[in-house]
Amino acid sequence: MTDVDVCIIGGGIQGCGVAQAVAAAGYKTLLIEQTGIAAATSCRSSKLIHGGLRYLESGQFGLVAKSLAERERLIRNAPELVRRVPFYIPIYKDTRRRPWQIVLGLSLYALLGRLQASACYRSVAQREWPQLDGLRQDGLQAVYQYWDAQTDDAELTRAVMYSAMQLGAELRCPARFISARYHNGHYQIGYEQGQMEYGLSSKVLVNAAGPWVKTVHDGLQTRALMPDIDLVQGTHLILKQSAPSGVYYVESPSDRRAVFVMPWYGHTMIGTTETLVQTDPASIIPTEHEIDYLRNIAHYYFPHNDDSVIDRFAGVRVLPKGAKGVFDRPRDTLLFTHSDLPGYLALIGGKLTAYRVTAETVLHLTQKFLMPRKPINNTRVLALGKAPEGLW
Numbered sequence: 001m002t003d004v005d006v007c008i009i010g011g012g013i014q015g016c017g018v019a020q021a022v023a024a025a026g027y028k029t030l031l032i033e034q035t036g037i038a039a040a041t042s043c044r045s046s047k048l049i050h051g052g053l054r055y056l057e058s059g060q061f062g063l064v065a066k067s068l069a070e071r072e073r074l075i076r077n078a079p080e081l082v083r084r085v086p087f088y089i090p091i092y093k094d095t096r097r098r099p100w101q102i103v104l105g106l107s108l109y110a111l112l113g114r115l116q117a118s119a120c121y122r123s124v125a126q127r128e129w130p131q132l133d134g135l136r137q138d139g140l141q142a143v144y145q146y147w148d149a150q151t152d153d154a155e156l157t158r159a160v161m162y163s164a165m166q167l168g169a170e171l172r173c174p175a176r177f178i179s180a181r182y183h184n185g186h187y188q189i190g191y192e193q194g195q196m197e198y199g200l201s202s203k204v205l206v207n208a209a210g211p212w213v214k215t216v217h218d219g220l221q222t223r224a225l226m227p228d229i230d231l232v233q234g235t236h237l238i239l240k241q242s243a244p245s246g247v248y249y250v251e252s253p254s255d256r257r258a259v260f261v262m263p264w265y266g267h268t269m270i271g272t273t274e275t276l277v278q279t280d281p282a283s284i285i286p287t288e289h290e291i292d293y294l295r296n297i298a299h300y301y302f303p304h305n306d307d308s309v310i311d312r313f314a315g316v317r318v319l320p321k322g323a324k325g326v327f328d329r330p331r332d333t334l335l336f337t338h339s340d341l342p343g344y345l346a347l348i349g350g351k352l353t354a355y356r357v358t359a360e361t362v363l364h365l366t367q368k369f370l371m372p373r374k375p376i377n378n379t380r381v382l383a384l385g386k387a388p389e390g391l392w
């Protein structure tokens with residue numbers, strides 16, 4: 001039976017991030033992924049590496065400051081994978097957020113971004129508006145421009161897993177976690193690969209199964225209850241229109257939600273939606289309602305652009321159950337531990353942007369269950385390049 005320090009379930013950005021952090025800290029690490037690296041949510045996000053300007057409205061200042069610091073670190077450590085892009089906020093007569101609110105929000109964003117040059121924003125001069133990628137000019141009152149960043153989420157996740165493997169982490173993929181039982185300071189873990197069942201023993205077990213976090217938790221057959229969660233589907237469309245010069249942060253005319261229109265491999269991508277789902281996360285697809293909703297927004301703001309849909313995809317957010325509407329629920333990662341399950345940790349929700357610092361926190365929380373090891377590297381400064389083509 002294989003014996004490791006840390007076993008991670010799930011090869012999305014969170015699981016790969018944890019594998020990289022614990023392997024860099026010198027621990028014997030193994031990750032189990034059922035489908036493929038970045039096969040689920042981590043290839044279906046909005047692909048933004050950002051502080052999350054809109055989270056300021058719901059008072060999530062800690063999350064914004066942390067994400068802005070991580071954005072800068074990723075631009076520095078992974079320049080091949082994360083690039084700075086201009087973001088534009090157009091304000092019309094009927095836009096709910098008024099110019100003073102945008103200026104206030106962007107000033108706070110700059111402050112939380114430590115007032116670095118990249119945190120600056122500006123008001124775009126009226127003479128420049130006609131050059132803004134076909135943006136509707138009728139009723140336009142102001143346009144603000146600031147900076148955030150974009151990535152290819154799947155490529156970033158594969159790069160993090162490759163880095164983890166360079167640091168010594170092992171990968172079982174495709175392999176499916178089935179069960180775990182805590183006994184004498186170890187988890188006895190059962191998983192399936194091919195038609196065979198295997199066992200391994202690990203001191204720490206990290207559940208990073210994204211939308212399947214509850215299913216994996218149920219495999220522990222424990223009475224320790226995980227917090228209740230909601231699964232919320234988010235759809236994106238790829239439109240035929242060539243890529244805009246930056247990301248447009250617009251307000252849906254029908255329900256005033258914030259939506260992004262952004263460049264994506266030579267085309268225009270628009271998203272996202274928030275639709276509560278009850279079905280198996282593996283089977284979700286964009287609904288007709290979501291497609292119409294997003295196309296209407298694209299047409300409203302870019303009336304002369306080609307809004308033919310050439311591709312579409314839907315991902316699933318994991319959000320804590322709560323009284324608030326899904327748009328206003330907290331977006332930070334919830335790290336669940338329980339005294340009945342020493343050395344077990346489940347990651348609930350969270351942002352692609354903050355994966356590294358989340359993994360660092362997971363390491364700190366689980367290290368007390370492990371023998372001291374000599375660190376090999378530190379993910380704060382470790383350079384991250386693309387994984388070789390065709391690896392997964």
Ligand SMILES: Cc1cc2nc3c(=O)[nH]c(=O)nc-3n(C[C@H](O)[C@H](O)[C@H](O)COP(=O)(O)OP(=O)(O)OC[C@H]3O[C@@H](n4cnc5c(N)ncnc54)[C@H](O)[C@@H]3O)c2cc1C
Nearest residue numbers: 010012013014034040041042045046048177210234352353
């Ligand atoms: C629509 C949408 C837009 C988003 N946009 C952004 C954004 O622009 N910027 C940002 O920072 N964040 C964004 N996010 C958040 C971000 O994408 C997610 O937080 C992140 O991708 C979640 O990664 P994960 O590793 O937790 O889950 P996943 O990527 O879903 O990975 C979980 C993995 O666990 C595996 N697994 C499950 N069960 C088992 C099992 N039994 N055995 C083995 N493996 C198993 C699955 O196959 C899967 O690969 C967005 C999220 C959504 C849904």
